[in-house]
Amino acid sequence: xxxxxxxxRVIVKxxxxxxxxxxxxxxxxxAQEKTQSGVVVEVGDDKDVIKVSPGQKILYDKxxxxxxxxxxxxxxxxxxxxxxxxxx
Numbered sequence: 001x002x003x004x005x006x007x008x009r010v011i012v013k014x015x016x017x018x019x020x021x022x023x024x025x026x027x028x029x030x031a032q033e034k035t036q037s038g039v040v041v042e043v044g045d046d047k048d049v050i051k052v053s054p055g056q057k058i059l060y061d062k063x064x065x066x067x068x069x070x071x072x073x074x075x076x077x078x079x080x081x082x083x084x085x086x087x088x
Contacts, residue, residue, distance in 0.1 A: 001070055005042055008049040008080040012038035012058065012065070013073060036062055037087065041075065049080050057087040 005011050015037050020026055040056050052058060064082035068075050 005044040007044050008046045009044045010078050011042040012076045013041050014038045058083050059085045
Protein backbone atom coordinates (compact mmCIF):
# COMPACT_ATOMS: atom_id res chain seq x y z
CA UNK A 1 0.00 0.00 0.00
CA UNK A 2 1.30 3.48 -0.91
CA UNK A 3 0.42 6.40 1.40
CA UNK A 4 1.37 10.00 0.54
CA UNK A 5 1.00 12.60 3.34
CA UNK A 6 -0.44 16.02 2.54
CA UNK A 7 0.81 19.55 3.34
CA UNK A 8 3.32 19.67 6.24
CA ARG A 9 2.87 16.06 7.36
CA VAL A 10 5.49 13.30 7.44
CA ILE A 11 5.15 9.50 7.65
CA VAL A 12 7.58 7.92 10.12
CA LYS A 13 8.31 4.21 10.58
CA UNK A 14 8.49 3.47 14.29
CA UNK A 15 11.54 1.81 15.79
CA UNK A 16 11.12 -1.29 17.89
CA UNK A 17 11.83 -0.78 21.58
CA UNK A 18 14.21 -3.00 23.53
CA UNK A 19 12.55 -6.09 24.99
CA UNK A 20 15.41 -6.81 27.41
CA UNK A 21 16.93 -4.61 30.09
CA UNK A 22 20.69 -4.17 30.54
CA UNK A 23 20.55 -6.79 33.31
CA UNK A 24 18.86 -9.35 31.04
CA UNK A 25 15.32 -9.00 32.37
CA UNK A 26 12.66 -9.40 29.67
CA UNK A 27 10.25 -6.46 29.60
CA UNK A 28 6.67 -7.30 28.46
CA UNK A 29 5.04 -5.16 25.74
CA UNK A 30 2.57 -3.68 28.23
CA ALA A 31 5.37 -2.29 30.42
CA GLN A 32 7.55 -0.90 27.62
CA GLU A 33 7.69 2.83 27.12
CA LYS A 34 6.66 4.02 23.68
CA THR A 35 9.65 4.92 21.51
CA GLN A 36 10.05 8.51 20.40
CA SER A 37 12.27 7.93 17.42
CA GLY A 38 11.79 6.64 13.92
CA VAL A 39 12.82 6.87 10.30
CA VAL A 40 11.14 9.24 7.84
CA VAL A 41 9.50 7.23 5.06
CA GLU A 42 7.54 9.84 3.12
CA VAL A 43 7.09 13.63 3.27
CA GLY A 44 4.21 15.90 2.27
CA ASP A 45 4.19 18.44 -0.52
CA ASP A 46 4.82 21.64 1.50
CA LYS A 47 8.56 21.91 0.78
CA ASP A 48 8.83 25.35 2.46
CA VAL A 49 7.89 23.94 5.88
CA ILE A 50 9.31 20.40 5.78
CA LYS A 51 12.95 20.27 6.87
CA VAL A 52 13.47 16.48 6.81
CA SER A 53 13.86 14.00 3.98
CA PRO A 54 13.14 10.27 3.59
CA GLY A 55 15.70 8.05 5.31
CA GLN A 56 16.55 10.47 8.12
CA LYS A 57 16.22 9.28 11.72
CA ILE A 58 14.24 11.70 13.92
CA LEU A 59 12.99 12.30 17.46
CA TYR A 60 9.36 13.34 17.83
CA ASP A 61 7.01 14.57 20.55
CA LYS A 62 5.82 11.75 22.84
CA UNK A 63 2.07 12.02 22.25
CA UNK A 64 2.16 13.33 18.68
CA UNK A 65 0.74 11.93 15.49
CA UNK A 66 -1.77 9.42 14.26
CA UNK A 67 -0.72 5.78 14.33
CA UNK A 68 -1.39 3.68 11.21
CA UNK A 69 -0.32 0.29 9.84
CA UNK A 70 1.22 0.08 6.38
CA UNK A 71 1.96 -3.42 5.08
CA UNK A 72 1.84 -4.77 8.66
CA UNK A 73 4.33 -2.25 10.09
CA UNK A 74 3.53 0.53 12.58
CA UNK A 75 3.90 4.08 11.26
CA UNK A 76 2.97 7.57 12.47
CA UNK A 77 1.67 10.51 10.50
CA UNK A 78 3.22 13.59 12.14
CA UNK A 79 3.04 17.31 11.56
CA UNK A 80 6.41 18.94 10.98
CA UNK A 81 6.02 20.96 14.22
CA UNK A 82 5.95 17.68 16.22
CA UNK A 83 9.44 16.68 15.03
CA UNK A 84 11.96 17.71 17.67
CA UNK A 85 15.34 16.76 16.18
CA UNK A 86 17.22 14.87 13.48
CA UNK A 87 19.52 12.10 14.77
CA UNK A 88 22.83 11.83 12.94
